[in-house]
Amino acid sequence: MATRLRSPRVINPSKQQSVVPISDAAPDAHTLYEVLRDGLIWGRWKPGEKLKPQHLKDELGCKSAALREALIRLAGEGFVDSELNQGFRAVAHSKETFQEAVHMRWVLECEAVRMALKNGGFEWEMAVSAAHKKLVFVEERMKAADDVTPFLKHWSRQDWEFHNTVLSACRSTLLLRSYKTAYDTFRMYAVSSLPTYGFGGDNNITEHNAIYEAAIQHDEAACIEAILCHLPLSDDATLSAGAG
Amino acid sequence: MATRLRSPRVINPSKQQSVVPISDAAPDAHTLYEVLRDGLIWGRWKPGEKLKPQHLKDELGCKSAALREALIRLAGEGFVDSELNQGFRAVAHSKETFQEAVHMRWVLECEAVRMALKNGGFEWEMAVSAAHKKLVFVEERMKAADDVTPFLKHWSRQDWEFHNTVLSACRSTLLLRSYKTAYDTFRMYAVSSLPTYGFGGDNNITEHNAIYEAAIQHDEAACIEAILCHLPLSDDATLSAGAG
DNA sequence: ATCGGTAATAATTTCGAAATTATTTAACTA
């Protein structure tokens, strides 16, 4: 067998990867997706605002291709509107879309909690307990504070962590994915249109506690009742709830 | 004010749009998305199969950018798996993911039908009636036929149209979007793993008829009972259903 | 002065090639 002729591999020194991570490297598509999703939920871009690739490129220090990829994903999830040759813009909400999100939360949360209470073991109970403790911590501080504003973002994040942890034992990734979309749609509206992101003062503490206690005791009826009280369902949806 | 100097617009004749649409033009991202989604559901690509841009480019006659855009959207929806630098592949199913899809269908379909029966007017009743008629037409033919194979795709499409039409009056786009994802996940598994795409012979006709009659009469309890019978829920999920 | 049309400008989308990363193949060693 004839020996093959091979030239040695040439490595361009300027392209060699640095040992120290370069902090100002352009973020990849997945990171951008997270940044944009977070920004849309937390009001960095207002509902209906145009998301111009050229401006965002400067603002986020990224390349247009990665940006476009992230925006396409967000459009698929419904957090961004896109029309052909008209670019992207943050979705605009209405009371109706908010009610849809609340309703979806109610439907999915009730079903998921039923399954979670059946499947959840000791590990789950610990996780729920921890998430509740953190949420209570924030809510107690807010109760004592004159101005709740600086706590709102922390609170909202803990609210998500608590609800998500409770449902995490339901063993349906499909359900949890839909729930996340509904929850984030809910939150997006709350951030932009409700005075305190939907924080309801003392009631919240009581409601979350009721959900927590019922969950830990695996009391299905009590847990679902507590969730029903907790969500700001319209009368319309509540009627439907009665049938459930 | 000084007159501005302007050169006449030059149009490259070769780039001028033809009056007759060119059939072999490269499909845009949205069309590709539909083609790929359809192909994934109907088994054009097998579960777990790698979706290589280079091959697909030839197969579908498209450009790589449009293809990538479509694949990104499908990945976001969960019909395609993507890992960094490892390309895309059709999702692989299991009995568990199928059961999740069935369960999601049950949860969402029951809730949507409750709302639809409240909101649906005459127009909706006509649409439901028409969709049912078409479905029955296919199912009667299948009943008479020795081999149902050639009807399966028609049947599956009409099954979707019927269920979707029934739910269409629910007035929640968020719910309908989640339902579509669940239904298509269900169908994807059925096409690849169930002998007759989930078609159950005479039972199907009876079940669809029960749903139809209950819907037209706005009989909520009967409609939900009929849906429960219709969906291939596991015992696990059925227990949960009893609590609903 | 307002309306309609046309050119200039700005923005978005598309595209092909370069750069990066993974996979396969071949050579070498034990």
Place this chain on the structure above:
DNA sequence: TAGTTAAATAATTTCGAAATTATTACCGAT
């Protein structure tokens, strides 16, 4: 001959610029 290493190849991702499309500003006419 099996196991190891590195090159060659193949595939994927990135990128910047070209092409397309929308928007804005200007001129002329009614």
